Amino acid sequence: MASSSSSIANASSYDVFLSFRGEDTRHSFTDHLYKTLRGAGIGTFRDNEEIRRGEEVKPETETAIKESKASIVVLSENYATSTWCLDELVLILEQRKEGNHFVLPVFYHVDPSDVRKQNKSFTIEVKGSSRWTDHNVNTWKKALTEVANLAGMVLSGSETIFLKEIVDTIYNKLDRKEVHLPPNLIGMATRYEEINSWLNQSDVEFLAICGMGGNGKTTLAKYIYDSNWRYFENTSFVENIGRRCKESHDLLELQEQLLNDILGGKKRKIPSVSQGTCKIEEALRTKRTLIVLDDIAEQSQLVDLLGTGAINAQSKIIITTIRENTKNWFKSTYSRCQEYKIKLLNEDESLELLSRHAFGSKVPMEGFEELAIQAIQYCEGNPLAVEVLASSLSNENTILYWKSRLNFLDKDFDSRIQSVLKTSYESLPSILEKELFLHIACFFIGKDKDYVVKILELDYCALSGIKTLSNKCLLSVSPNNKLMMHRLIQEMGKSLVHQESPKFPARRSRVWLSSDSYKIFHKGEGSETMEGLALDMQLLKEDKVAFKSLDLKTDALKEMDKLKLLHLNFVYLNGSYENFSEDLRWLCWLGFPLTTIPSDLFMGNLVALDMSYSKLEVFDPPMVLQSLQILNLKDSYDLFEIRNMSMIPQLETLILWNCHSLVRVSETIGDLTSLALLNMTGCKKLLVGVAEQHAFSFPHSLHRLFLKDCNLECTDSFTLSFSVQISLQYLNLGNSLFECLPCYDHLKHLRVLDLSLCSRLKWLVCLPSTLAELCVYYCMSLEIITFQEHRFTLQEFGYEGCISLSEIEGFIKLVPLTKLEENDLAHMKWLKEYENQEVCLVGDDELTKGRTRCVHMLYEFDIMSTSLPDIKNPNLKPMYVSASSTLSFEVPVCPKNRKLKGLDVTLRYTISGDDDFAWFCKITTSNGDDLMYNPKVFGKPDSCKVGIWFSYWPIGNTLNVGDKVSVSIVVMSGLEVSECGVSLVYADDEAAEETLENNKGWVEILGGDLTGFQLSTGAYYLCRRDFYELMEVGRLTPDWFRILVGDTVDNIEVRGWRKTGRPKQLNPSFTELKTVQCIIHGPQSEEIYKVAEMSKSSFVDKTSSMLVNKMKSGTTFKFSDATTKAGDLAGAAAATASASASKFADKFPTSHLAQMKELDEVCNVEDIFL
Secondary structure: OEEEOOOOOOOOOEEEEEEOOHHHHOOOHHHHHHHHHHHOOOOEEOEOOOOOOOOOOOHHHHHHHHHEEEEEEEEOOOHHHOHHHHHHHHHHHHHHHHOOOEEEEEEOOOOHHHHHHOOHHHOOOOOOOOOOOHHHHHHHHHHHHHHHHOOOEEOOOOHHHHHHHHHHHHHHHHHOOOOOOOOOOOOHHHHHHHHHHHHOOOOOOEEEEEOOOOOOHHHHHHHHHHHHHHHOOEEEEEOOHHHHOOOHHHHHHHHHHHHHHHHOOOOOOOOOHHHHHHHHHHHHHHOOEEEEEOOOOOHHHHHHHHOOOOOOOOOEEEEEEOOOOHHHHHOOOOOOEEEEEOOOOOHHHHHHHHHHHHOOOOOOOOOOHHHHHHHHHHHOOOHHHHHHHHHHHOOOOOHHHHHHHHOOOOOOHHHHHHHHHHHHHHOOOOHHHHHHHHHHHHHHOOOEHHHHHHHHHHHHOHHHHHHHHHHOOOOEEOOOOEEEOOHHHHHHHHHHHHOOOOOOHHHOOEEOOHHHHHHHHHHOOOOOOOOEEEEEHHHHHHOOOOOOOOOEEHHHHOOOOOOOEEEEEOOOEEOOHHHOOOOOOEEEEEOOOOOOOOOOOOOOOOOEEEOOOOOOOEEOOOOOOOOOOEEEOOOOOOOOEEOOHHHOOOOOEEEOOOOOOOOEEOHHHHHOOOOOEEEOOOOOOOOOOOOOOOEOOOOOOOOEEEOOOOOOOOOOOOOOOOOOOOOOOEEEOOOOOOOEOOOOOOOOOOOEEEOOOOOOOOEEEEEOOOOOEEEOOOOOOOOEEEEOOOOOOOOEEEOOOOOOOOEEOOOEEEEEHHHOOHHHHHHHHHHHHHOOOOOOEEOOHHHHOOOOOOOEEEEEOOEEEEEEEOOOOHHHOOOEEEOOOEEEEEOOOOOOOOOEEEEEEEEEEEEOOOOOOEEEEEEEEOOOOEEEEOOOOEEOOOOOOOEEEEEEEOOHHHOOOOOEEEEEEEEEEOEEEEEEEEEEEEOOOOOHHHHHHOOOOOOOOOOOOOHHHEOOOOOEEEOOOOHHHHHHOOOOOOOHHHHHHOOOOOHHHHOOOEOOEOOOOEOOOOOOOOOOOOOOOOOOOOOOOOOEOOOOOOOOOHHHHHHHHHHOOOOOOEOOOOOOHHHHHHHHHHHHHHHHHHOOHHHOOOOOOHHHHOHHHHOOOOOOOO
16 A cells, blocks of 8 residues: 555655555554655655555555655565555556656565565465456566566665665665755756756757856856766766866867767777867767866867767757857857856855855854845855855954954955955965965966975975965865866956056066066066066967067066076077076976076076976086976977986986987986986987997886887897886886887886887786786787786776787687687687688777687687687587577486586577677576676677677586586677577597696686676676676666676676776785876876785796796896987887887777876976966
8 A cells, every 4th residue: 555644635746655555564664664754855655544445546646656756665465465555566667667767665574586476475366356357467466576576675684774774775766866955055956947948958959158257157067967967878077178278288188088988988099189079079979978068268179179060969068168159159060059148146045155154054143144245245146256255254253353354345346356355365374375375376277286386385385385275265176186276266366466566567576477577578677576477478479469579688587586486488588697596496498499508597496497398409407406306308309418417316307208319318317316207208319229338227216207109129238127116106118119028027016007009019928916007009919918926907908909919818818710729629629610701809899909800719717709600510509409598408417438528608699789789698507606707709790690609618517417507698788699509518529628627828717716706696797897887878778787697686786897807995015006197287187096906816828937037137228329320220110110000090099097197198388377
């Protein structure tokens, strides 16, 4: 019978409808459940009227079911004796099918199997009564079976705990479709309702949320996103585009994030902006996607990110911008846009927002009502201004303090907001924190926090100061460690500096506008008040600013004794360099015009020196640079020598990226004890050719080493063993020329190894057990990968384009039959006859893309499998065969002198639907064995053609005579099974025993350690793919896991399933590499490397062992003084290899961790002066 406290007097909706048997639980369990639900704020319908037997369900009850979001069916002992309850159940299940109605069965002192099979008290039969007809009984039986098959809850133990679990389940399920506002999010629900119709308009794909800065555009976009992301295949939220999009590589970062979000799965690298636009356009045509592009400043950014082509009609794209009339942006596209100008907070919303930040409550504290009204009137509904003012006022909740603070606010609208923001600045407890705030606002927004801390720590206690600024709502640190500040707050800070001398920029403490800085240098003006100065001549030219001449003088610096921060972009200065301040901490001079460092330039207090794009030919420190920690000479194309590295004893980061002419580096670099990051990417001449008279070793202290694009070869003088660099955490040797590498088992801290585009690389052996990520994209000659502990434990593994890769130890082996001998195949040697048949492999795109279309043998989980076209062969006539997807048999007595070794399983199938192939071969035995296997790759026959999957399972030692064996092909999507069969394999069937015991080089023996793939039921889920993720995006039905394993295990158990099985907890004995980033502008999406617990495998590859013994050696690094003929030849060879690999560049992917290390991102210095 139905549950709840009042009948429906109107058309109101409920969260939950309770169905229960009154005589069983009305005054006990159901009553307690009802009260608990109501207490949790869940609207619940329960019919309290005593129901007379034989009556049909009342219209009010039927309406309540339809208007409820969920139903709880309390299945108690006498539930099935009531036709009322059974009718309710039918209606509930109909509502589940017709709408988004969640049903939770609760088995109250009954066995779910009794409900499912209609046993015991749930036995229902046709009776003489008018209600117990044959039709009704059959309908009710189906309903009982259906509800019992749903994921439900069975009472065991404390009812109190059980009630809480029910309420939590309902709350979470309802919450999936609703938005629950955090305490400080005010007014979003109202604004969401105003634009909700857009979500249902199929002919309007775009929504542009417009308005001034700080008025909640991004917050509203997040609100819409969080409310609707579950209804789309893929989603993407790209934040702060305007601030992040400074240079072309910044746009590539955004494109890669967007493309990876749209397509899901593996990460992809985009070689150029134009190609990225094309790839995104293609993805948008097919994927049903929800996208938010936050802070679009120009139409060109939108075009670069999305293109102008048609998008999927079911997709929705939201942009936020300070620009209005955005509909004009779409005139030349196939899409339409709805523009929404966001409303400022009204008085009630502002008051609640202020109260929550100032008092921690929904309303003002008693006695502060009038002052609170006065405060929000100053803010004029700007949410950011309200938050900042409230934070400032919260420092002291006294009426006198509030009156004092509010008296400083100006009444003019624009200046009023500035004044509100200023109150938080003025509340900073020390002058140092105020100075720190101004430096960051003028020069360091968008910069890496650690980079800024290094520069400003000594003078401003930056580490603690940044925390104070964050607490005052003046600053925030993004997830990727960038310093972020709302535009209004930044403008407030700059306004404070401007007010120091409104008419004379030279008298201010900081000048960031290039037009002002140009005048200072041109006139030779300067003052002792100056602490920070920026001049970008390229920006002035781009803005077509008129200036008299390029004759700029160092005289302007003569009076700037306090200058600490100097940023010059492509500026040529005339005059003496003695005029530079001795207090300089940061000198960023992009495009430095001289060939050497002037001897009169004092650099003794510099912490960071950036001379990217310089004209330097020789870098020779003019003095001991005791404070210098960061040296960036990126893209200094004329630089050929670096001298006297011993004069920079505290250097931590050295960036020589794309110093193409560099041939000599001081040998004293090896003596540096603090150098942790060394980037020599693209230094081809430095590392090609050997001159005995000039040699140096890499310092022992290195943590991150970039040697990509250096034409590296493994030679006697350059062995690449890094035997003394034992602290290495990240190593990039991409696009090199070596065929193999030495064993790295001594690198106990190595977490990331990037060997992408090493086209000659053939073997990777004895990789350290601590390695968390390996990238070998488009290593087209790579054949084998092995590990120190003979166990696959990688957290991230990128191997697309490795078309020759046949073995990954502890993972898989995929070998063409043409490379196997008959002895390797044992009883399957007959397959050699078909080795040249064409088969298209699918499943793992990274593994199959570009691979030859021939028959392969897959070795995985001790199972051998292959795919064939529809051939006729006696060996494909199984002993046991079924025209359906399941069959069962009993193990017979073994023939005389034979021993059962395993099973051959044969599957004939056709392809159906899309390319989301999800299927398992499942073997269950009566002795408790339960194996479910999803092959990494298998054959995809042509449309309407039959394919054959043939596999050998060596499980004979677990089977006994008389055991019942069930074999089933469980398909969730992609296949249609036409036949499955099983044959028994005995020991004397050719070489079955030899294959298993004497030829372990081809058969992967896991030694019984399959714990990572074992479910809580004891069954083995032999799969290396996260199917749960497909379910979450709607590409698999929610009941896929129940179809596979039944009701005994919740599908949450396989959430986040990895190549190594279930996610493992960290082993505390391993050091985590939390971020792989340079302190100069880390990439957009830094993530944490988790090092999973390592374990041993019994499989040992003999070939790998021999290679390891040959490759172990020490490392001494020698470099040529000049470009030699041999070096030129090596360079030509490298160019050939690069050309070969570049064919795949447009498809070159990158994982979400590999993105972190991309050199363009890790070490690039952005221009922050606008």
